[in-house]
Amino acid sequence: MKVTISRKAHFNAAHRLYRKDWSLEKNDAVFGKCNNPNFHGHNYDLIVSVTGPIDPETGFVMDVKFLAEIIKEEVELQLDHKNLNLDVPEFQDLNPTAENIAVVIWNKIRKRIQKTFELEVVLYETARNFVTYKGE
Numbered sequence: 316m317k318v319t320i321s322r323k324a325h326f327n328a329a330h331r332l333y334r335k336d337w338s339l340e341k342n343d344a345v346f347g348k349c350n351n352p353n354f355h356g357h358n359y360d361l362i363v364s365v366t367g368p369i370d371p372e373t374g375f376v377m378d379v380k381f382l383a384e385i386i387k388e389e390v391e392l393q394l395d396h397k398n399l400n401l402d403v404p405e406f407q408d409l410n411p412t413a414e415n416i417a418v419v420i421w422n423k424i425r426k427r428i429q430k431t432f433e434l435e436v437v438l439y440e441t442a443r444n445f446v447t448y449k450g451e
């Protein structure tokens with residue numbers, strides 16, 4: 316029997332969607348207002364879910380306080396109030412779309428979670444736009 320535990324988190328960050336190897340015209344055509352050279356910001360909401368068996372001794376899949384600490388160290392401290400393009404090494408050569416941010420977050424958290432557990436992240440970039448990544 317497997318059970319999923321989830322923890323919500325939140326961070327604010329600025330970004331610009333563009334490719335350095337494209338002209339301004341092509342970036343504007345593809346990314347529109349998200350290509351503003353002066354950046355723009357989002358209030359990101361994150362849901363991190365871990366699936367695994369319940370430990371019969373503790374009754375936990377994993378201690379949610381431990382998961383909260385991992386999210387604080389791997390996501391909030393590294394991304395909150397940052398300019399993703401300028402401040403975060405992972406996005407120096409990677410467009411900080413919601414899809415790419417979700418994959419970067421998943422890879423950071425995956426390293427900290429027991430291999431036998433499944434991991435899923437859902438990242439809300441706006442109240443209506445969100446992406447899901449499960450490492451598949």
Ligand SMILES: Nc1nc2c(c(=O)[nH]1)N=C([C@H](O)[C@H](O)COP(=O)(O)OP(=O)(O)OP(=O)(O)O)CN2
Pocket residue numbers: 332349411412413414440441442443444
């Ligand atoms: N597949 C993706 N498409 C878009 C992404 C993305 O990361 N992946 N990002 C953006 C913009 O950065 C931003 O998220 C768009 O914001 P906005 O158009 O304001 O979206 P809202 O949901 O707030 O507003 P609506 O009026 O509901 O469109 C664009 N595309």
Ligand SMILES: [Zn+2]
Pocket residue numbers: 330349355356357
């Ligand atoms: Zn944006």
